[in-house]
Amino acid sequence: MSRLLFTACLLALSLPWQPALQGAVAAEKPNVILILADDIGIEGLGCYGGTSYQTPALDQLARDGRRFTQAYAQPLCTNTRVQLMTGLYNHRNWIAFGLLDPQALTIGHWMSSAGYQTCIAGKWQLQSYDPPTYPGAVQRRGRGMRVEDAGFHEYCLWHTGHTEMKGSRYANPVINQNGQFRRDLAGKYGPDIWVNYINGFIDRHREEPFFVYYSMALPHWPMVPTPDSPAWQDPQRRNEEDVRYFKDMAEYMDKCVGKIVQHVDEAGLAENTLILFFSDNGTHLKVTSQTRSGPVSGGKGKTTDAGTRVPLIARWPQHIQPGVSHDLIDSTDLLPTMMDAAGAPLPEHFPIDGRSFYPQLMGQPGTPREWIFCHFDPRPGWDKDRFRLQRFARTARYKLYADGSFFDVPADPLETKSIATGQGAPAAEAARALLKQVFTQIDQPLTPAVSPAAPQRSP
DSSP states (O other), X not given: OOHHXXXXXHHHHHSOOOHHHXXXXXXXXXXXXXXXXXXXXXXXXXXXXXXXXXXXXXXXXXXXXXXXXXXXXXXXXXXXXXXXXXXXXHHHHOOSTTOOOTTOOOHHHHHXXXXXXXXXXXXXXXXXXXOXXXXXXXXXXXXXXXXXXXXXXXXXXXXXXXXXXXXXXXXXXXXXXXXXXXXXXXXXBHHHHHHHHHHHHHHHTTTSOEEEEEEOOTTOSSOOOOTTSGGGGXXXXXXXXXXXXXXXXXXXXXXXXXXXXXXXXXXXXXXXXXXXXXXXXOOOTTOEEEETTEEEEOOTTOSSHHHHBOXXXXXOTTTXXXXXXXXXXXXXXXXXXXXXXXXXXXXXXXXXXXXXXXXXXXXXXXXXOSOEEXXXXXXXXXXXXXXXOEEEEEOSSEEEETTSOEEEXXXXXXXXXXXXXXXXXXXXXXXXXXXXXXXXXXXXOOSSOOOXXXXXXXX
């Protein structure tokens, strides 16, 4: 029995469905499309007040759906992607940068077990990262999860192996499609290949529930021309790096989203398709974007809002009431939310840090978070020794670090002046007390603990 099938069987047996309800649930399963941008904070989108880049597709998605103003990721990509894939904070299952625990249960496993046809396209970078000469690399190279074991039925991905073999993600991309490297991509542009693959997947599976995870490359460095850049017309300039190309890349990111949304709509699938757009961290440090409130410098790699506050948009016509939500959300919440949308809630015995915001999407009060937590340490990993462990817990307004630093974030977004104990307003001191309690409990095992009947990865 294949590893995927074995895992799917275990998951299916563990899901808390009643047999009499399975048919009804299956008939109501929406399609789910999760789009994860790579390196863009809220200042990059017009619907969040950004003015530097034209993002009409995402702005329309926000008008048609629910836009979240208090959504948070980790400061770097792998850290967020591990949380998103597993619903767990990094201190519970972190291995190293560019690696996902090969025994983890992912959104691919869960959605496949719930009866979905599943696809991932774009960036993988979760199996191997360190170059062979990097200190300690021999202990880590190739020790992450292979995409073949991640639970998806189909894939079309960049960086599925070692870093030195990854090749380009943009011009003349190197793409592994279902176990074969494509040989027809000279002169092509990676994001176009992924969008076309996704739309083809949708066409092939439109008569059954499908799940698409588009793990975008855009607008991540290198900042190079897109097919909409004048420089693209000269093949010799397609790898020309300049920060000015970030604008073109951000706008092409929006264009890619628009093509997928348009395809869903033209296929008549809009009212049965939940589309989620999220980002893995803030904008690159070299980029300064203009907003209606003034300039914002990119904060990728930082634990400030510029590095962690990201866009989150959800659209599902006739199901999600358009509007704005100020509920606190983090990247661990996406997995349980999607499973609830699929009519297949995670088993009660399954340990998870994430909290579903599906009720809020459906116009119900739900149980919004009082706080989120961040354990950020991208080490070990190539070029990551410049970072250090940082831990914080926060409410929508106040933020407490493990070293005791405490900030009123809206009033001090760059976190330059810590509020001494006892010197804050009553609301601040109440928040400080709450967040101190988070630190006392966050390292405890999750409860309820995994029971013997819980799903486990096959050996």
